Amino acid sequence: MHAARLHEYTDDMANGLSIDEVDEPQVSNSDDVVVEVEGAGWCQTDNHIIEGMWTDYVEQTLPMTLGHENAGTVVAVGEEVTLVSEGDQVICHPVQTCGTCRPCRQGETMYCENQSFNGLTTDGGFADELLTNERSVIPLPDGVDPTTIAPHADAGITAYHAVKKAEDGLNPGDTAVVIGVGGLGHIGLQCLDAMSAADIVAVDLKQSARDLASDLGAHYTLDPDSEDVASEVEDITDGVGAAQVLDFVGADETTRLAPDICAAGGDHHIIGYGGHIHEPAQSLVNGEFAYQGNIVGRYTELQELVALVERDAVELHTTQYGLDEINTVAEKLEHREIDGRAVITP
Numbered sequence: 001m002h003a004a005r006l007h008e009y010t011d012d013m014a015n016g017l018s019i020d021e022v023d024e025p026q027v028s029n030s031d032d033v034v035v036e037v038e039g040a041g042w043c044q045t046d047n048h049i050i051e052g053m054w055t056d057y058v059e060q061t062l063p064m065t066l067g068h069e070n071a072g073t074v075v076a077v078g079e080e081v082t083l084v085s086e087g088d089q090v091i092c093h094p095v096q097t098c099g100t101c102r103p104c105r106q107g108e109t110m111y112c113e114n115q116s117f118n119g120l121t122t123d124g125g126f127a128d129e130l131l132t133n134e135r136s137v138i139p140l141p142d143g144v145d146p147t148t149i150a151p152h153a154d155a156g157i158t159a160y161h162a163v164k165k166a167e168d169g170l171n172p173g174d175t176a177v178v179i180g181v182g183g184l185g186h187i188g189l190q191c192l193d194a195m196s197a198a199d200i201v202a203v204d205l206k207q208s209a210r211d212l213a214s215d216l217g218a219h220y221t222l223d224p225d226s227e228d229v230a231s232e233v234e235d236i237t238d239g240v241g242a243a244q245v246l247d248f249v250g251a252d253e254t255t256r257l258a259p260d261i262c263a264a265g266g267d268h269h270i271i272g273y274g275g276h277i278h279e280p281a282q283s284l285v286n287g288e289f290a291y292q293g294n295i296v297g298r299y300t301e302l303q304e305l306v307a308l309v310e311r312d313a314v315e316l317h318t319t320q321y322g323l324d325e326i327n328t329v330a331e332k333l334e335h336r337e338i339d340g341r342a343v344i345t346p
Contacts, residue, residue, distance in 0.1 A: 002346065003065040003127035004326045009052030013330035016050040017066065017126070019323060025123070025131035030080035033132050035092060040125040041069030041151030042321075042329045042342040044183070044272065049120060050330065053274075058121050067344065068094035068118045069153040070125030071146035074137070081134045089146050090137040091153050092125070093302050094118045097135060109298045126326060128346050138302050141310045148318055151183070151341040152305055154296060156314070159188035159248070160305045161297030162269045163195060166244040169267055172197035175237045177261060178218070180248035180272060181209040183333075183341045186216060186317060188246050188271070191305075193217030194313040198243070201236060203229055208339055212317070224253075230260035242266060251275040255291070262289035269294055318343045 001024050004017040025034050046066050048054060071091040074084050084090055096116045097104050103111035118124040118132065140146060170176055176198040178189045185204070192200055193216065201220045202213035210221040222232050233242055241263035247254050250272035258268035259279055269292045270277075277291055284290070308314045317340030321329050329342045 001128035002323060003123070004067070004323060005063040005065050006050060007063045009050065009055070011051055013047060013050065013334050014327055016330050017326055019326075020063070022065070022127070024129050027076050027078050029133070030078040031134045032078040033074060033081060033084060033134055033137050034076040035070065035072045035090060035130045035132060035137070036075045037070055037125045037127060037130050037346050038072040039070070039147035039150030040067040040344040040346065041153065041155060042333065042344060043069060043151075043154055044333060045154070046119070047330055047334055048274070054120060058117070060121060065123040065127050066119045067124035067126035068120060069151045069155060070094070070118065070130050071140070071150040071153065072130070073146065075129065078134070083134050084137055084139055089140045089144075091140055091146065091149055091302065091306065092118070092130065092132050093136040093138065093157070093299055094120070094154055094296065095136065096133045099135060107298060107300070110296050126323065126344055126346065135299065138299070138306055140306070144306070144310065147320065147343060147345060148316055149306075149309060150343055151316055151318065152187075152309065153302070155184045155341060156187050156305050156316070157297040157302045158271060158294060159184045160191050161301050162246055162271050162294040163188050163191040164301065165292065165294070166192070166246055166267065166269055167196045169244050170196045170198040171243075173199070174243040175199045175201060175233070175240070177201045177203060177233060177242040177245045178213070178248065179203045179245065179254050179257070181213040182248065183338070184271060185248035186212055186340060187314060188248060189213055189216050189218060190314045191308070192246070194308060199236070201233060201242070206336070212339065229257060233261045237263070245269065246271060248272045252278070258289060258291065259283040259287060262287060264288055267292045316341060320345050
């Protein structure tokens with residue numbers, strides 16, 4: 001079968017991956033599930049993996065097939081699999097867990113001590129077929145297209161996971177700021193609108209993204225290039241600040257906003273990444289705000305997100321590309337030329 005493989009780390013997105021002929025995955029464990037990939041979302045994390053940014057955090061063996069946002073049709077299952085059968089359509093959580101370590105028993109999918117992560121530590125879904133396991137697949141309701149829902153496997157669940165935490169700190173009349181209305185941010189904004197009664201302020205450099213934010217429920221939009229975000233948030237909130245900030249960019253320019261836009265006791269959620277946090281400790285003490293990290297989410301949260309999709313509460317804006325266009329997609333994302341999510345259709 002064909003697969004888009006990373007052979008060496010590089011900053012050259014035009015030649016980051018190569019299309020190789022590899023063996024099809026085979027069922028070898030009793031809980032294995034092989035999925036014919038119909039949609040595989042491209043994520044900013046894929047660019048970061050190509051650049052080698054994850055080598056300090058996880059062990060990677062190259063060459064490796066990338067792709068961690070996957071959905072499709074089951075084509076083979078292990079002998080003990082009962083949740084799905086051949087022919088079922090599924091979305092695949094990117095992490096396969098052991099189910100027996102302490103974090104797993106506590107329901108903390110992303111903290112599993114024995115996990116493997118498709119497209120990050122083991123072969124992913126930029127290929128004709130993907131090997132995963134029973135714990136990681138969520139059956140799709142009738143009428144839900146695997147191709148269009150695929151990015152929810154990471155982008156969607158990560159945004160939902162962050163919003164679910166932020167929602168606990170939002171009361172009616174509070175203000176939430178969404179920074180970056182791109183591939184993740186446009187999902188997070190919809191989740192926020194569906195799950196809270198907060199006033200939503202969307203911040204993005206692109207007019208098209210701000211227009212989309214307004215269409216999706218934002219009460220205010222700000223252009224950080226021409227407007228002083230801190231002053232505008234102060235005016236909108238009558239000097240109180242934002243109870244919750246969801247930062248889908250995670251650059252130095254956005255993380256440094258926290259002391260100036262967070263309300264006392266608020267949270268600045270880091271979802272996008274690539275920048276740094278360089279704030280005086282005293283600023284955190286003075287405002288008693290917190291930086292909060294986020295990575296993907298629990299299996300159950302993917303089920304909850306699929307329920308929101310089924311109710312038309314969250315809609316993905318996607319553009320589809322063939323496997324042979326994969327490096328073009330990487331370049332487009334690097335230059336912020338993709339609105340919403342790009343989906344590879346092997």
